[in-house]
Amino acid sequence: MVTLRTNLLSGILAICLGAAILILIPFQIQEELFLAYGQISADFIPKVVSLVMIMLGILLVFQSLILHKEKIISIEAGAFKRAMTFLALTVAYGVLFRWIGFLIPSLLFTTGLLILQRSRQWVYWLICCVFPVVIWVLFNVVFLVKLPLI
Numbered sequence: 052m053v054t055l056r057t058n059l060l061s062g063i064l065a066i067c068l069g070a071a072i073l074i075l076i077p078f079q080i081q082e083e084l085f086l087a088y089g090q091i092s093a094d095f096i097p098k099v100v101s102l103v104m105i106m107l108g109i110l111l112v113f114q115s116l117i118l119h120k121e122k123i124i125s126i127e128a129g130a131f132k133r134a135m136t137f138l139a140l141t142v143a144y145g146v147l148f149r150w151i152g153f154l155i156p157s158l159l160f161t162t163g164l165l166i167l168q169r170s171r172q173w174v175y176w177l178i179c180c181v182f183p184v185v186i187w188v189l190f191n192v193v194f195l196v197k198l199p200l201i
Contacts (some may be wrong), residue, residue: 059111062112071129140167147159157186
């Protein structure tokens with residue numbers, strides 16, 4: 052059994068994710084040099100969202116440590132292991148996406164999820180194989196947004 056303090060853990064995760072977004076914004080969104088008065092740049096919304104995440108995370112940590120408003124949950128070891136495997140699959144998907152494109156990591160990720168869920172229904176496996184291809188075609192042909200094939 053794994054015991055978790057929900058407010059404390061959620062607060063810490065929100066603070067870390069918000070800080071990571073704030074740190075990564077300059078590397079992902081190029082600022083425009085000349086903006087008209089009152090115009091907002093492309094990084095405005097991500098900065099606001101990340102600052103709100105940090106503030107709410109601090110509020111959750113405050114509730115947990117100072118006000119002692121906490122919900123403690125227990126998760127059985129098998130469910131915790133599956134959750135960590137899901138997290139590892141998600142990180143691997145992100146890394147593989149950057150290295151080898153969209154299609155192969157998407158197929159691997161969706162099949163990995165079906166294996167993790169012990170799915171035996173052939174319809175799910177068919178959707179798992181067809182859906183990434185449909186998404187790739189939709190973005191590349193209809194939306195004209197290039198997703199790398201491999």
